[in-house]
Amino acid sequence: MPLAAPDPSGVPATAWWVLYLRAAEARHPRSLLPDPLAADVLARSGWPARETFGPPVPPLAQYLAARSRVFDDEVRSFLARAPHGTVVALGEGLDTQFWRVDDGRVRWLTVDLPETLAWRRALLPQGPRQDTVACSVTDPRWAEGVDPAQPLLISAQGLMMYLPWEAVAGLVTLCAERFPGASLVFDTVPHWVAALARRHVLYCGTYRLPPLSSAMSPGSYERLRTLHPRIAGVRRLPWPACRGLTGLVLHHGQRSPLVRRALPGMVRLDVRQP
Numbered sequence: 001m002p003l004a005a006p007d008p009s010g011v012p013a014t015a016w017w018v019l020y021l022r023a024a025e026a027r028h029p030r031s032l033l034p035d036p037l038a039a040d041v042l043a044r045s046g047w048p049a050r051e052t053f054g055p056p057v058p059p060l061a062q063y064l065a066a067r068s069r070v071f072d073d074e075v076r077s078f079l080a081r082a083p084h085g086t087v088v089a090l091g092e093g094l095d096t097q098f099w100r101v102d103d104g105r106v107r108w109l110t111v112d113l114p115e116t117l118a119w120r121r122a123l124l125p126q127g128p129r130q131d132t133v134a135c136s137v138t139d140p141r142w143a144e145g146v147d148p149a150q151p152l153l154i155s156a157q158g159l160m161m162y163l164p165w166e167a168v169a170g171l172v173t174l175c176a177e178r179f180p181g182a183s184l185v186f187d188t189v190p191h192w193v194a195a196l197a198r199r200h201v202l203y204c205g206t207y208r209l210p211p212l213s214s215a216m217s218p219g220s221y222e223r224l225r226t227l228h229p230r231i232a233g234v235r236r237l238p239w240p241a242c243r244g245l246t247g248l249v250l251h252h253g254q255r256s257p258l259v260r261r262a263l264p265g266m267v268r269l270d271v272r273q274p
């Protein structure tokens with residue numbers, strides 16, 4: 001059956017947008033994120049991404065690749081500590097992270113909306129250590145199949161901004177409640193970005209991002225600690241060195257608390273044992 005074309009105004013289409021830009025960044029001679037599978041998936045889909053999203057915007061492509069690099073590093077260091085661990089990738093979309101970081105032992109669970117998962121299942125290989133759950137991350141059913149006794153890293157890349165704050169808080173609380181010892185890694189956008197998207201004026205090239213429901217400045221990450229008494233660690237994850245203007249803004253800008261407040265950010269929460 002042919003794949004249903006994504007509605008460009010909907011949130012699931014953002015999975016294609018990120019894939020498209022990561023594939024563009026992967027072609028750069030000094031790419032931040034070698035990702036041959038991303039380009040391959042895009043080509044095989046036959047989907048006219050360029051017509052929908054316009055030509056790739058290089059600083060955005062680099063920003064998304066830098067974000068993925070940080071998430072990849074988090075997974076790699078988790079697997080170095082816990083080689084038989086499980087990674088739960090919430091809102092994983094069409095990300096090819098599994099193939100970038102696979103150590104041959106990790107167990108992987110992808111949770112995403114049914115529409116997005118239908119594309120993922122059609123376009124990406126599915127191995128015996130990979131599983132999928134088609135539901136909203138706000139539905140606690142996804143957590144039922146996760147063994148809380150195994151070392152666990154839960155990642156949510158490019159997801160939380162599409163959820164209202166109450167849902168973000170609910171998700172963090174669920175993870176803290178159910179998964180002692182786990183870590184949760186996610187990224188945030190600052191308030192000015194969410195405000196532009198709410199007014200439908202956040203254009204990335206010719207693509208208009210769907211409204212973003214929540215925002216958080218890296219300066220307020222400490223507030224996440226108050227969501228559950230088991231949240232023991234709150235750590236802002238720094239932006240890696242990037243090329244050109246992106247590097248100037250993200251990597252160098254983050255050194256100033258004032259600039260940092262206005263930047264997108266990434267955070268890791270560590271849940272302690274009861």
Ligand SMILES: C[S@@+](CC[C@H](N)C(=O)[O-])C[C@H]1O[C@@H](n2cnc3c(N)ncnc32)[C@H](O)[C@@H]1O
Nearest residue numbers: 014015091092093095112113116136137157158
């Ligand atoms: C910007 S994309 C990011 C995809 C992927 N994490 C990446 O970095 O390539 C946002 C993803 O979140 C998913 N998503 C949005 N709201 C969701 C929800 N309530 N439950 C599950 N997935 C959701 C979308 O379907 C999409 O795959």
